[in-house]
Amino acid sequence: MIDVKGLTRYYGEKRAISDVTFHVNKGEILGLLGPNAAGKTTTMRILTCYMPPTSGSATIGGFDIFESSMDVRRITGYLPENPPLYTDMRVDDYLDFVAKLKGVEKDKQASEIDRVIEKTSLGEVRKRIIGKLSKGYKQRVGLAQSLLNDPDIIILDEPTVGLDPKQIIEIRDLIKNLRGEHTVILSSHILPEIEQTCERVVIINEGKVVAEDTVDNLTSRLKGGQRMTLLVEGNEERVRKSLQPITDIKTLNFESQKDGIWQISVESEKDVRKEVARQIVSANLGLLELSPDRFTLEDIFLQLTTKEEVA
Amino acid sequence: MKQTYAIFQREFKSFFYSPVAYVILALFTALTGVFFYLYLSSFVQASFMDMIRSQQYRMAPQKLNVNLMLIRPYFWNIALISLFTLPTITMRLYSEEKRIGTVELLYTSPITPNQIIIGKFLAGLAFYIVLLLPTMFFQALLFVYGNPEFMPVLSGYIGLILLGSAFISAGLFISTTTENQIIAAIGGFALSLLLWVVGWGANFVGPGLKPILDYVSIINHFEDFAQGVIDTSHIAYYILFSFLGLYFSLKTIESVKWRA
Numbered sequence: 001m002i003d004v005k006g007l008t009r010y011y012g013e014k015r016a017i018s019d020v021t022f023h024v025n026k027g028e029i030l031g032l033l034g035p036n037a038a039g040k041t042t043t044m045r046i047l048t049c050y051m052p053p054t055s056g057s058a059t060i061g062g063f064d065i066f067e068s069s070m071d072v073r074r075i076t077g078y079l080p081e082n083p084p085l086y087t088d089m090r091v092d093d094y095l096d097f098v099a100k101l102k103g104v105e106k107d108k109q110a111s112e113i114d115r116v117i118e119k120t121s122l123g124e125v126r127k128r129i130i131g132k133l134s135k136g137y138k139q140r141v142g143l144a145q146s147l148l149n150d151p152d153i154i155i156l157d158e159p160t161v162g163l164d165p166k167q168i169i170e171i172r173d174l175i176k177n178l179r180g181e182h183t184v185i186l187s188s189h190i191l192p193e194i195e196q197t198c199e200r201v202v203i204i205n206e207g208k209v210v211a212e213d214t215v216d217n218l219t220s221r222l223k224g225g226q227r228m229t230l231l232v233e234g235n236e237e238r239v240r241k242s243l244q245p246i247t248d249i250k251t252l253n254f255e256s257q258k259d260g261i262w263q264i265s266v267e268s269e270k271d272v273r274k275e276v277a278r279q280i281v282s283a284n285l286g287l288l289e290l291s292p293d294r295f296t297l298e299d300i301f302l303q304l305t306t307k308e309e310v311a
Numbered sequence: 312m313k314q315t316y317a318i319f320q321r322e323f324k325s326f327f328y329s330p331v332a333y334v335i336l337a338l339f340t341a342l343t344g345v346f347f348y349l350y351l352s353s354f355v356q357a358s359f360m361d362m363i364r365s366q367q368y369r370m371a372p373q374k375l376n377v378n379l380m381l382i383r384p385y386f387w388n389i390a391l392i393s394l395f396t397l398p399t400i401t402m403r404l405y406s407e408e409k410r411i412g413t414v415e416l417l418y419t420s421p422i423t424p425n426q427i428i429i430g431k432f433l434a435g436l437a438f439y440i441v442l443l444l445p446t447m448f449f450q451a452l453l454f455v456y457g458n459p460e461f462m463p464v465l466s467g468y469i470g471l472i473l474l475g476s477a478f479i480s481a482g483l484f485i486s487t488t489t490e491n492q493i494i495a496a497i498g499g500f501a502l503s504l505l506l507w508v509v510g511w512g513a514n515f516v517g518p519g520l521k522p523i524l525d526y527v528s529i530i531n532h533f534e535d536f537a538q539g540v541i542d543t544s545h546i547a548y549y550i551l552f553s554f555l556g557l558y559f560s561l562k563t564i565e566s567v568k569w570r571a
């Protein structure tokens with residue numbers, strides 16, 4: 001559905017992205033993952049025909065971004081990084097304006113606006129001035145705008161940034177519901193977010209694609225080892241002794257907390273959670289907490305960018 | 312067409328969301344009102360003197376011409392006030408979209424740069440016509456209490472609207488180049504003023520350059536309209552001028568070129 005080939009974009013002398021290539025299947029949600037300044041926004045702006053690439057090409061729903069940019073715009077909904085809102089308008093007036101811009105037919109306009117307001121739960125604020133809404137609601141208005149005219153392709157640049165946890169969950173659910181009927185690209189620099197909503201992910205760093213794979217494959221590829229964090233009450237010597245028999249443990253890292261509690265980071269060859277728990281309990285130490293550490297985005301980047309070509 | 316109208320409609324309404332528009336409207340009305348009052352009272356005074364004189368010397372009164380003495384200088388006056396006012400209307404036309412980031416919505420919607428520019432230009436022009444409404448009311452009073460000629464009034468307004476389009480297209484062009492409204496206002500004013508005074512310079516240059524400067528000068532073409540003469544060459548000048556402004560605006564926003 002979306003085919004991106006060798007996109008490169010310079011801002012003056014500075015290269016923002018180079019040779020970005022990836023593919024998105026129809027009906028799937030693709031995560032574009034990368035740290036700040038990786039080039040996510042730049043890539044999305046090119047795909048939405050906001051600006052042209054310096055070189056490379058892309059087709060969106062079969063339309064080339066150079067040859068038929070108007071068609072690309074017609075079938076694409078876009079939520080930019082900063083929601084493009086006229087802050088002095090009321091929510092419904094704004095959506096009415098965008099619906100007209102997107103060429104929604106006149107007799108369908110009202111029902112289309114009602115539909116996106118319903119989807120983004122904006123009913124209560126539809127008569128309010130956008131500038132006076134909270135950040136989360138503004139983000140929703142931005143999202144509502146991108147859903148108008150029921151576009152085949154939806155491109156969302158960091159849609160959950162600045163939202164509270166409850167709203168994040170709501171927006172994620174909304175995005176998940178787009179799966180199947182819409183093809184979605186979603187950018188983020190938060191790994192769990194991508195893990196929860198996307199089936200495939202493209203990781204981009206310093207303007208280059210460093211990996212393109214399913215979320216499961218990526219995390220298992222990284223699972224050369226396991227990590228967990230323990231909170232244990234007792235003294236360091238006894239803890240070390242109790243864990244000694246577990247040969248799979250590679251490193252132990254003790255950090256003293258208050259009241260004789262230790263926070264211990266454990267790295268091991270394979271999953272040793274059961275053994276660790278058993279040992280500590282049988283040594284009569286107080287096991288307060290045991291939590292497996294997820295690999296963070298930083299770990300993935302370290303792995304992908306310092307080790308030789310994983311992708 | 313529908314999209315152009317959407318841009319126009321939003322832009323025109325947005326003038327009235329902002330307090331700035333009401334300040335402009337109030338100032339414009341106050342200034343044109345004060346000048347109307349001054350012209351009117353001096354005209355009334357002159358007529359009154361004329362009447363007394365005619366009675367003293369037992370001559371027929373001169374019948375002072377209200378078109379000549381009041382309406383014509385008043386149109387010049389409105390044109391001058393417009394020179395100062397229009398940059399404050401045009402400053403936000405495009406800069407605001409750049410500043411708040413809504414250009415990202417416009418450029419990624421199925422709408423061409425032409426449609427954006429024309430919608431905005433027409434909105435600016437419509438707001439200018441709203442500004443002119445109170446002056447029309449003032450002049451209507453003359454028709455209630457007196458008997459002026461109608462054609463010069465009509466041609467005066469046609470001239471003002473054409474002059475206004477030229478200023479608005481110039482201001483819109485400046486507004487597309489910056490996201491700072493203050494710079495857009497100052498730049499728009501500087502450009503308009505330059506085009507206004509360039510005619511004065513015509514007297515100081517050689518015979519080769521003089522006709523060119525005379526032609527370029529935006530206000531030289533207004534004279535006839537204020538006198539009740541509608542000359543197609545002046546209409547052509549203003550239309551050409553406006554198109555040029557729109558063309559340059561288009562080129563600045565099209566600096567990124569997409570083949571349709």
Ligand SMILES: Nc1ncnc2c1ncn2[C@@H]1O[C@H](COP(=O)(O)OP(=O)(O)OP(=O)(O)O)[C@@H](O)[C@H]1O
Nearest residue numbers: 011014016034035036037038039040041042043189
């Ligand atoms: N308009 C611009 N002019 C100059 N450089 C730019 C411009 N926009 C982006 N860049 C540069 O291009 C690089 C990529 O930026 P981009 O905004 O695409 O990153 P991003 O992945 O979206 O980052 P973030 O997570 O912070 O949003 C950065 O180094 C940035 O400084």
Ligand SMILES: [Mg+2]
Nearest residue numbers: 040041042081
């Ligand atoms: Mg970004």
